[in-house]
Amino acid sequence: MTVKPLGDRVLVKMEKEEEKTKGGLFIPETAQEKTQIAVVVAVGDDKDEIKVKEKDRVMFDKYAGTQIKIDGDDHLILSMGDILAVVS
Amino acid sequence: MTVKPLGDRVLVKMEKEEEKTKGGLFIPETAQEKTQIAVVVAVGDDKDEIKVKEKDRVMFDKYAGTQIKIDGDDHLILSMGDILAVVS
Amino acid sequence: MTVKPLGDRVLVKMEKEEEKTKGGLFIPETAQEKTQIAVVVAVGDDKDEIKVKEKDRVMFDKYAGTQIKIDGDDHLILSMGDILAVVS
Amino acid sequence: MTVKPLGDRVLVKMEKEEEKTKGGLFIPETAQEKTQIAVVVAVGDDKDEIKVKEKDRVMFDKYAGTQIKIDGDDHLILSMGDILAVVS
Amino acid sequence: MTVKPLGDRVLVKMEKEEEKTKGGLFIPETAQEKTQIAVVVAVGDDKDEIKVKEKDRVMFDKYAGTQIKIDGDDHLILSMGDILAVVS
Amino acid sequence: MTVKPLGDRVLVKMEKEEEKTKGGLFIPETAQEKTQIAVVVAVGDDKDEIKVKEKDRVMFDKYAGTQIKIDGDDHLILSMGDILAVVS
Amino acid sequence: MTVKPLGDRVLVKMEKEEEKTKGGLFIPETAQEKTQIAVVVAVGDDKDEIKVKEKDRVMFDKYAGTQIKIDGDDHLILSMGDILAVVS
Numbered sequence: 001m002t003v004k005p006l007g008d009r010v011l012v013k014m015e016k017e018e019e020k021t022k023g024g025l026f027i028p029e030t031a032q033e034k035t036q037i038a039v040v041v042a043v044g045d046d047k048d049e050i051k052v053k054e055k056d057r058v059m060f061d062k063y064a065g066t067q068i069k070i071d072g073d074d075h076l077i078l079s080m081g082d083i084l085a086v087v088s
Numbered sequence: 089m090t091v092k093p094l095g096d097r098v099l100v101k102m103e104k105e106e107e108k109t110k111g112g113l114f115i116p117e118t119a120q121e122k123t124q125i126a127v128v129v130a131v132g133d134d135k136d137e138i139k140v141k142e143k144d145r146v147m148f149d150k151y152a153g154t155q156i157k158i159d160g161d162d163h164l165i166l167s168m169g170d171i172l173a174v175v176s
Numbered sequence: 177m178t179v180k181p182l183g184d185r186v187l188v189k190m191e192k193e194e195e196k197t198k199g200g201l202f203i204p205e206t207a208q209e210k211t212q213i214a215v216v217v218a219v220g221d222d223k224d225e226i227k228v229k230e231k232d233r234v235m236f237d238k239y240a241g242t243q244i245k246i247d248g249d250d251h252l253i254l255s256m257g258d259i260l261a262v263v264s
Numbered sequence: 265m266t267v268k269p270l271g272d273r274v275l276v277k278m279e280k281e282e283e284k285t286k287g288g289l290f291i292p293e294t295a296q297e298k299t300q301i302a303v304v305v306a307v308g309d310d311k312d313e314i315k316v317k318e319k320d321r322v323m324f325d326k327y328a329g330t331q332i333k334i335d336g337d338d339h340l341i342l343s344m345g346d347i348l349a350v351v352s
Numbered sequence: 353m354t355v356k357p358l359g360d361r362v363l364v365k366m367e368k369e370e371e372k373t374k375g376g377l378f379i380p381e382t383a384q385e386k387t388q389i390a391v392v393v394a395v396g397d398d399k400d401e402i403k404v405k406e407k408d409r410v411m412f413d414k415y416a417g418t419q420i421k422i423d424g425d426d427h428l429i430l431s432m433g434d435i436l437a438v439v440s
Numbered sequence: 441m442t443v444k445p446l447g448d449r450v451l452v453k454m455e456k457e458e459e460k461t462k463g464g465l466f467i468p469e470t471a472q473e474k475t476q477i478a479v480v481v482a483v484g485d486d487k488d489e490i491k492v493k494e495k496d497r498v499m500f501d502k503y504a505g506t507q508i509k510i511d512g513d514d515h516l517i518l519s520m521g522d523i524l525a526v527v528s
Numbered sequence: 529m530t531v532k533p534l535g536d537r538v539l540v541k542m543e544k545e546e547e548k549t550k551g552g553l554f555i556p557e558t559a560q561e562k563t564q565i566a567v568v569v570a571v572g573d574d575k576d577e578i579k580v581k582e583k584d585r586v587m588f589d590k591y592a593g594t595q596i597k598i599d600g601d602d603h604l605i606l607s608m609g610d611i612l613a614v615v616s
Contacts, residue, residue, distance in 0.1 A: 002175070003147065004176065006140075051534050051535065052534075077172045077173055084605045085531045085532055085534055086531075086534065087531050090264050092264065093261045154237060154260055178351070180350045180351075181349045182316075182350065266439070266440050268438045270435055273436055275437065309403070330436055341411070354528050355499065355527050356525055356527075442616050443614075445612065446579050449613065508587070517587070517613055
């Protein structure tokens with residue numbers, strides 16, 4: 001089962017809760033919280049727009065993207081423009 | 089009876105329910121569910137924009153496109169930009 | 177009496193009800209129904225944008241275009257971008 | 265007294281009611297009615313955009329343009345993009 | 353005291369009421385009235401956009417521009433795009 | 441303490457009330473009042489867009505820009521496009 | 529733990545309250561207050577758009593950007609266009 005994103009889209013796998021704060025990063029869990037972190041699983045074919053690669057941990061606005069489940073795990077399809085930063 | 093999409097549009101045939109979860113992909117059936125899967129039946133003439141081909145299984149936002157029935161089967165006319173990924 | 181569309185506009189004549197389902201195509205008559213079919217009567221002068229020709233049966237979003245009556249028959253002036261597909 | 269439209273604008277003189285249906289064209293006078301017809305009196309200086317000429321009878325959306333009276337007659341200043349078709 | 357408009361902006365001086373109908377032009381004073389006339393006092397430095405010159409009488413949408421008083425007289429700063437026509 | 445505007449932005453210092461009407465210019469103090477005058481203190485680095493210089497008195501829409509206080513004085517950071525005219 | 533902004537984005541660290549008024553700059557703490565100051569920690573890779581560098585103190589609209597905490601400190605990811613000025 002493969003999901004191949006198109007154009008400038010990026011498929012990411014959501015991190016489990018316990019992984020989110022590793023390395024000192026903390027996303028505030030309040031009403032103002034707006035970001036999430038996930039790991040890149042596959043990228044689209046638009047070489048000019050795609051600035052991340054597989055296995056990058058990326059940060060994005062909480063309400064960005066489209067939710068899907070693959071083999072029971074939560075994933076998102078994001079547009080490259082929804083990705084704010086790479087976390088390492 | 090033929091429906092030929094124009095420009096960057098793509099005609100897709102909706103999958104029956106039992107087909108949707110094959111290969112481990114699962115679209116959550118909750119209020120948040122937002123994607124659907126269908127099979128490409130015909131593509132428009134805009135070669136630069138069209139990135140899918142007949143028989144591709146494609147994933148798109150649930151509220152994208154325009155519904156039509158052809159010979160009793162549910163179809164959609166999507167714009168290429170509504171298609172998020174190819175599933176294989 | 178002639179109505180000559182300008183630019184990328186297309187003049188279409190609405191089909192009578194009994195013609196709409198010929199060839200197995202069926203537009204669902206529910207609240208969700210969103211498409212209609214009509215026959216092209218005249219096209220604008222923007223050669224680059226116009227992708228249909230006289231006598232084509234075209235499909236478009238139900239609320240697209242501007243209604244006029246010519247010799248008692250319902251017509252619409254559509255923009256090329258409102259036309260989704262050619263039906264044959 | 266001269267009104268010279270600028271750029272892609274067109275000055276049109278509204279037709280009297282009795283003129284509107286000549287030649288078999290009928291604009292439905294219901295809540296859905298959306299078009300009107302008028303005669304071009306003067307055009308702007310944007311040669312690339314202007315596609316009509318003086319004395320053309322043109323059709324446009326009912327709520328387009330800006331109303332003025334010249335010597336007691338109703339006129340409109342329309343943008344070229346508001347004009348749907350030439351009627352002859 | 354000088355007000356020099358910038359870019360494609362135009363400074364106009366409002367006409368007194370008695371001047372508005374000279375030459376047979378009449379702007380309807382109803383709820384639908386939408387245009388006004390004023391005389392150009394100064395123009396911006398954007399030569400490509402500026403299509404009027406000092407002393408031109410220009411017509412514009414009633415709610416366009418920004419009001420100022422200079423030496424007690426009502427003026428407006430308009431963008432070139434707000435000016436519909438030159439009246440002569 | 442220095443505030444250096446970026447791009448096409450301009451830092452202006454608000455004029456005291458008594459300065460506003462000098463030279464015969466009067467900004468009406470009614471509900472319709474919409475302009476203000478200030479003196480340019482610093483300009484951004486976008487040479488193509490910046491059309492004013494330090495010490496120019498400029499006129500702008502009342503609700504434009506972002507308010508800051510520097511050493512107790514009211515200032516605004518405006519975009520060049522918010523500035524309507526230079527007053528001299 | 530590193531957060532690397534993408535494209536024209538800039539990571540800034542919020543200043544503690546006591547730092548905000550140093551050098552005579554004062555951001556009014558009223559309902560109208562709209563700006564904040566922070567120190568640049570990292571910049572994106574879009575060399576053409578990025579006009580600030582690490583350690584610059586920058587001013588931005590209060591509601592701009594996306595909040596994150598890194599090692600317990602408040603940070604924001606801003607787009608370059610949200611940054612109004614450099615304060616020094």
